[in-house]
Amino acid sequence: MYLGIVKGTVVAERKAAGLEGTKLLLVQPVDEHGTPVGDLQAAVDRVQAGEGDLVYLVGSREAALALGEHPRAGGGGAPAGSARGAEAASPRGIAPWFVPVDAAIVGIVDGVDAPKQAPTSAKGNSR
Amino acid sequence: MRCCRVVGPMWAAVKHPAFEGRPLFVVQPLDDRGADVGASFVAVDTVQAGVGDKVLVLTEGTGARQILKMGDIVPIRSIIVGIVDAMETSP
Numbered sequence: 001m002y003l004g005i006v007k008g009t010v011v012a013e014r015k016a017a018g019l020e021g022t023k024l025l026l027v028q029p030v031d032e033h034g035t036p037v038g039d040l041q042a043a044v045d046r047v048q049a050g051e052g053d054l055v056y057l058v059g060s061r062e063a064a065l066a067l068g069e070h071p072r073a074g075g076g077g078a079p080a081g082s083a084r085g086a087e088a089a090s091p092r093g094i095a096p097w098f099v100p101v102d103a104a105i106v107g108i109v110d111g112v113d114a115p116k117q118a119p120t121s122a123k124g125n126s127r
Numbered sequence: 128m129r130c131c132r133v134v135g136p137m138w139a140a141v142k143h144p145a146f147e148g149r150p151l152f153v154v155q156p157l158d159d160r161g162a163d164v165g166a167s168f169v170a171v172d173t174v175q176a177g178v179g180d181k182v183l184v185l186t187e188g189t190g191a192r193q194i195l196k197m198g199d200i201v202p203i204r205s206i207i208v209g210i211v212d213a214m215e216t217s218p
Contacts, residue, residue, distance in 0.1 A: 001169035001205050003153070029166075032134050032153040037166040047141045056139065056151070056169045058202045062188040066143055066202035106202050107142030112153055113135035113178070 002037075003109065004029045006053045010042045018099035022067070025049060025105065027057065032114035043103035054109040059102060066104035129156050130211055133180045134167055145201045152176065152207065154184055159216040170205040171195075183209035 010024035023045040029037045034054070046066050049055045058066055131154035139151065150172040158164040161181070168186075173194060176182050185191055186205045195203060 001171075001203070002166070003169060031167050046143055056137070058204050060188065060204065062202045062204040065188075065200050104202060107139035107146060107151075110138045110140055112137045114153055115135070 001056055001058045001106070002029055003032065003112070004041075004043070004055055004057050004105075005034065006049050006051050006055060006105075007040065008051060016100050018067075019044075019101070022099070022101075023048075027055065027103070027105065029057075030054070032112050033116070041103055043105050044099075044101045045105045047105055047108055049105050049108050054112075055105045056107045056109055057103050058106050061098075061102075063101045063104035064098045066106050067099045067101065128208070129184050129186060130214060131156050131170075131182050131184045131207075132161075132163070133176050133178050133182055133207075135178055137169060143202055145197060145203055146171070149203075154182065154205075154207065156184075157181065159214070161214065168205060170207050171203055172207045174207055174210055176207050176210055181211040181214070182207045183211055 004027040006025050007028050008026040010026055024042050025045050026040055027043045028040050031037050043057055044067060134153040134155050137151040137153055152170055152172055153167050154170050155163050155167040156165045170184050184205055185208045188204045191203050191206045192199065192201050194206060195201060
């Protein structure tokens with residue numbers, strides 16, 4: 001998981017199955033001081049974040065899990081992202097529907113308690 | 128897994144339900160000499176780590192889900208799984 005700042009929105013009319021109705025935002029990954037790290041990316045929003053918000057995201061396969069079970073897989077409406085939803089999915093033997101995303105905003109950050117620090121060496125990618 | 132330094136706690140009121148009641152920390156990966164390397168990231172704490180602690184961070188989702196025992200649909204990828212007492216490397 002990593003921090004990011006919402007920079008804007010992405011509008012896409014034609015999307016892959018599973019992405020219908022999802023809100024896509026442009027996010028700049030940042031460090032704990034708000035310094036940009038790496039390149040801008042598009043992420044699915046799960047928490048109604050707005051432009052300028054400091055958020056945290058989850059990447060890779062877990063981003064698809066943030067969207068929960070897809071209605072088409074038998075979840076019946078709202079994404080069941082909670083543990084309860086996961087348990088409910090298993091007994092019915094329904095495999096989670098994996099939405100093709102690799103970044104999802106899963107929280108709006110209210111504060112980070114990080115001491116001020118001199119800039120360190122080159123930042124790489126470690127998510 | 129990576130050896131990291133706990134930079135500080137983080138708060139979020141609005142979050143995915145999977146994060147409810149789980150302490151979040153910003154952690155900074157360290158190299159073999161204990162110096163910062165790479166970009167900091169966010170991890171869920173499972174071992175009551177404190178600020179400044181050297182910790183072991185699992186950064187793989189399947190392992191994290193097994194440890195958290197919250198089912199299969201949990202968007203948590205990095206968790207703190209240990210507090211490092213000492214690290215030894217040959218010069």
